[in-house]
Amino acid sequence: MKLYSNPASPFARKARIIVRELNLTKVVEEVNVDTRSQSDEVRKLNPLGKIPVLVLNDGSTIIDSRVICEYLNETGGGKFFPGMSIWREVSGRWKAMTLQALGDGICDAAVASIYESRRPPEQQSPAALEKYGKAITTSLEVLAPANFAKTITIGEIAVACALGYLDFRLPQLTWRENHPKLRDWYEIFAQYPSMKDTWPAALS
Numbered sequence: 001m002k003l004y005s006n007p008a009s010p011f012a013r014k015a016r017i018i019v020r021e022l023n024l025t026k027v028v029e030e031v032n033v034d035t036r037s038q039s040d041e042v043r044k045l046n047p048l049g050k051i052p053v054l055v056l057n058d059g060s061t062i063i064d065s066r067v068i069c070e071y072l073n074e075t076g077g078g079k080f081f082p083g084m085s086i087w088r089e090v091s092g093r094w095k096a097m098t099l100q101a102l103g104d105g106i107c108d109a110a111v112a113s114i115y116e117s118r119r120p121p122e123q124q125s126p127a128a129l130e131k132y133g134k135a136i137t138t139s140l141e142v143l144a145p146a147n148f149a150k151t152i153t154i155g156e157i158a159v160a161c162a163l164g165y166l167d168f169r170l171p172q173l174t175w176r177e178n179h180p181k182l183r184d185w186y187e188i189f190a191q192y193p194s195m196k197d198t199w200p201a202a203l204s
């Protein structure tokens with residue numbers, strides 16, 4: 001399988017963490033692509049022009065990090081998506097999926113805000129930037145590590161990737177100052193080898 005990704009993408013990072021946690025590194029080859037300079041190539045893989053994209057050995061393609069992560073979890077026999085059956089741990093499953101949606105939503109707002117700030121100053125929308133900023137700060141306020149799962153799920157992975165992305169692209173937010181509990185939780189989570197091995201970096 002080929003995982004088209006980029007070391008700067010917080011969405012691809014979730015999948016790259018799962019690849020490492022489930023020892024799938026020998027069956028999943030990571031291919032770096034740049035969505036800016038290789039946008040035509042990326043659109044051939046995913047009509048939306050976004051990464052990550054997973055291409056299976058038979059040539060079929062899976063898009064969107066949530067779908068890719070669930071496929072990798074199933075392939076590797078993981079437990080990052082609790083309660084796959086409606087008869088078991090149903091609440092755990094929806095909690096994990098909702099936490100993932102919140103972590104991904106922070107990334108959506110952060111990525112959109114970065115794209116907006118790269119536009120020529122006269123074309124930037126202060127209202128849009130304010131909206132993205134509010135989405136990030138309000139979401140951080142509701143993230144309470146006391147409610148996180150004891151066994152790591154896709155939800156905690158998504159939140160950790162979001163916080164890592166804020167450090168990487170929006171360090172001026174200094175999110176730790178207002179969220180000491182989240183800071184303490186992240187400090188421990190960030191020590192996982194799979195987190196260290198997927199630290200965000202700009203694609204050169």
Ligand SMILES: N[C@@H](CCC(=O)N[C@@H](CS)C(=O)NCC(=O)O)C(=O)O
Pocket residue numbers: 008009010011035049050051052063064065066104111
């Ligand atoms: N919902 C998608 C979001 C993916 C996404 O926004 N990826 C960004 C990179 S961080 C991208 O490919 N952006 C290229 C573009 O929008 O042109 C997912 O979870 O996979």
